[in-house]
Amino acid sequence: MTSEAPAARRAGSAERIRWRLGVGPVWALCLVELQKVRHDRTELLTRAIQPALWLLVFGVTFTRIHAIPTGDLPYLDYLAPGILAQSALFIAIFYGIQIIWERDAGVLAKLLVTPAPRVALVTGKAFAAGVRAVIQGVVILALSAVLGVSLTANPLRIGATLVVLVLGAGFFSCLSIVIAGLVLSRERVMGIGQALTMPLFFASNALYPVALMPAWLQAVNRVNPLGYEVDALRGLLLGTPAHLALDVMVLLVALAVGVTVAAALLPRLTR
Amino acid sequence: MSEEPAAEGGTAPAVEISGLRYAFGARAAVDGIDLRVAAGEVFGLLGPNGAGKTTTIRLIVTLLPCPPGSVRVFGLDAARERMAVRRCVGYVPQQLSADGALTGRQNVALFARLYGVPRAEREERVARSLSAMGLEEAADRLAGTYSGGMMRRLELAQALINRPRLLVLDEPTIGLDPMARAVVWERIGALRAETGMTVLVTTHYMDEAEQHCDRVALMSLGRIRALGVPAELTAGLGPEASLEDVFRACAGDSLSFLDAAGGDARDIRSTRRTASRLG
Numbered sequence A: 001m002t003s004e005a006p007a008a009r010r011a012g013s014a015e016r017i018r019w020r021l022g023v024g025p026v027w028a029l030c031l032v033e034l035q036k037v038r039h040d041r042t043e044l045l046t047r048a049i050q051p052a053l054w055l056l057v058f059g060v061t062f063t064r065i066h067a068i069p070t071g072d073l074p075y076l077d078y079l080a081p082g083i084l085a086q087s088a089l090f091i092a093i094f095y096g097i098q099i100i101w102e103r104d105a106g107v108l109a110k111l112l113v114t115p116a117p118r119v120a121l122v123t124g125k126a127f128a129a130g131v132r133a134v135i136q137g138v139v140i141l142a143l144s145a146v147l148g149v150s151l152t153a154n155p156l157r158i159g160a161t162l163v164v165l166v167l168g169a170g171f172f173s174c175l176s177i178v179i180a181g182l183v184l185s186r187e188r189v190m191g192i193g194q195a196l197t198m199p200l201f202f203a204s205n206a207l208y209p210v211a212l213m214p215a216w217l218q219a220v221n222r223v224n225p226l227g228y229e230v231d232a233l234r235g236l237l238l239g240t241p242a243h244l245a246l247d248v249m250v251l252l253v254a255l256a257v258g259v260t261v262a263a264a265l266l267p268r269l270t271r
Numbered sequence B: 001m002s003e004e005p006a007a008e009g010g011t012a013p014a015v016e017i018s019g020l021r022y023a024f025g026a027r028a029a030v031d032g033i034d035l036r037v038a039a040g041e042v043f044g045l046l047g048p049n050g051a052g053k054t055t056t057i058r059l060i061v062t063l064l065p066c067p068p069g070s071v072r073v074f075g076l077d078a079a080r081e082r083m084a085v086r087r088c089v090g091y092v093p094q095q096l097s098a099d100g101a102l103t104g105r106q107n108v109a110l111f112a113r114l115y116g117v118p119r120a121e122r123e124e125r126v127a128r129s130l131s132a133m134g135l136e137e138a139a140d141r142l143a144g145t146y147s148g149g150m151m152r153r154l155e156l157a158q159a160l161i162n163r164p165r166l167l168v169l170d171e172p173t174i175g176l177d178p179m180a181r182a183v184v185w186e187r188i189g190a191l192r193a194e195t196g197m198t199v200l201v202t203t204h205y206m207d208e209a210e211q212h213c214d215r216v217a218l219m220s221l222g223r224i225r226a227l228g229v230p231a232e233l234t235a236g237l238g239p240e241a242s243l244e245d246v247f248r249a250c251a252g253d254s255l256s257f258l259d260a261a262g263g264d265a266r267d268i269r270s271t272r273r274t275a276s277r278l279g
Helices: A005-023 A023-039 A042-065 A075-093 A095-104 A109-112 A118-146 A154-182 A186-202 A213-224 A223-237 A244-268 B055-062 B084-087 B104-114 B119-132 B148-158 B178-195 B206-212 B229-235 B243-249 B253-262 B265-277
Strands: B015-024 B027-037 B042-046 B069-073 B089-092 B166-170 B197-201 B215-218 B223-228
Touching: A005 A223, A023 A118, A023 B104, A042 A075, A042 A118, A042 A186, A075 A118, A075 A186, A095 A109, A095 A118, A095 A154, A095 A186, A095 A244, A095 B069, A109 A118, A109 B089, A109 B119, A109 B206, A118 A154, A118 A244, A154 A186, A154 A213, A154 A223, A154 A244, A213 B027, A213 B166, A223 A244, B015 B055, B027 B055, B027 B215, B042 B055, B042 B206, B055 B197, B084 B089, B084 B104, B084 B178, B089 B148, B089 B197, B104 B148, B119 B148, B119 B178, B148 B166, B166 B178, B178 B197, B178 B206, B178 B253, B197 B206, B206 B229, B215 B229, B223 B243, B229 B243
Parallel strands: B042 B197, B042 B215, B089 B166, B166 B197
Antiparallel strands: B015 B027, B015 B069, B215 B223
16 A cells, blocks of 8 residues: 555656646547547548549549559559548648637637647647548558559558658648638638648649649649658658658648647637 | 625635726727625626626636736736636636537546546546536437537536636526526536535526526626625615616616627627527
8 A cells, every 4th residue: 555655646747747748638639539430430431432532533544544654653553642641631621610610619718728738739639630631541541452552561651651641631730720710710711721722732742743743833842741741651652762751850840830830829719 | 885705714716807908909898897706606797798798707717818917816817827727717608518429428528638637536527527417327428419408517517527616607508498597507506515616607697697696796888887796786776676677777778778788799699509509
């Protein structure tokens, strides 16, 4: 009994430190996302339709007509990591609408009245978007394998793929929260989100190699985090040459900036 | 105007507000209010939409920034010691804010984690909060299947998880049927009797305030027009007088006043949305 007391104190103290670092709120918000998916799986299926169509219709057709030169790599293989990144982008870019809904429902006010740091709350939201992206990513990877895409079987590489997906979805969800914090209305977030999604997607290497792009689009791709995400995913899943360290660094920095700016703007939504 | 009850054991007042102002652009939502809420009392902020009640409590719970020294919660400055204030406050907003896609237990557990309730105590604290609100049997059902009254009690359970010293409720019974309203007040009363916590509540319903609040402040156009024990306030106007009569006597009831005090479209939309979600 006496030896248990200091151990319990140590455990309690470790928990307090972890809490102060903000792990508690991040985990809490991710867990909620998993619980929601568990209660209602229909969203996963409906959201999987669009990437499935890209792979089945666009990917299979363009593989047959050889319209886009991808070297020795079949076009469907080239496309699969791009569609993976695109699905994470589509999930994340509308997270701002969820934040506006949470504001209107009083949820955001309740979250902001807890002692959880703003940065931890936004990081939690970002990782929650990542959780959804990962779940959908697993569906797309399975579909890609069924369609004959030569994916890596290395569990470490697949694990790293999912980490990259989380970072990408995290950044784009923060971008969406930043937009929500600036424009404050659901309709505007939706409009800006839609206006951003396609340029981000087309100004990246998701559908075609960077070398085929005009110079100005290549310049846009260089500042587009989606391009770095696709590069990393392609390198990890297909073993193509990639700048993994740079890609991950760009995504980490983008996420850190996104979290910081979104956390600063969050209280604007409840005023 | 009656004095607030003496604080027990010399503790600081639960809420102390001095010279508080807050404006949205050119419109003053709170226009210089002074208020003390004693520890342990049930205090009602009453008034029509747009009176400044919600803005006042949003300043108290640190959702809106206030000048240093203008709002104190148990002696803590809401401007300088925001984290400490948040640790001792439980807040239930006007809207139905529990997540219908989670079970009752998951809704409460989320806030247990956000408040940093240690893992060893979490399960028991969540169960106790749900039980205090009479939701133990429905705890593992999706909150989306709850009635309006149950949703409100679930939100109270969420707000209680950090054992707050001050419970702040924004229109807790709006849109509820009389039976559900009675149950919500019964649970608030039981809580207060058991824990001695301070309850600060805003409401449109003068009858509820008369029945359940130790003291009330009547607000309109951002100012406190009357403050005191409901029975003492009504006694001044005769034996049949109600708090509504007191309010009319203090603030007048001309059409121009009601137009000015009727709240903006966002207030009304929020109130209607809550009422419609409650069915």
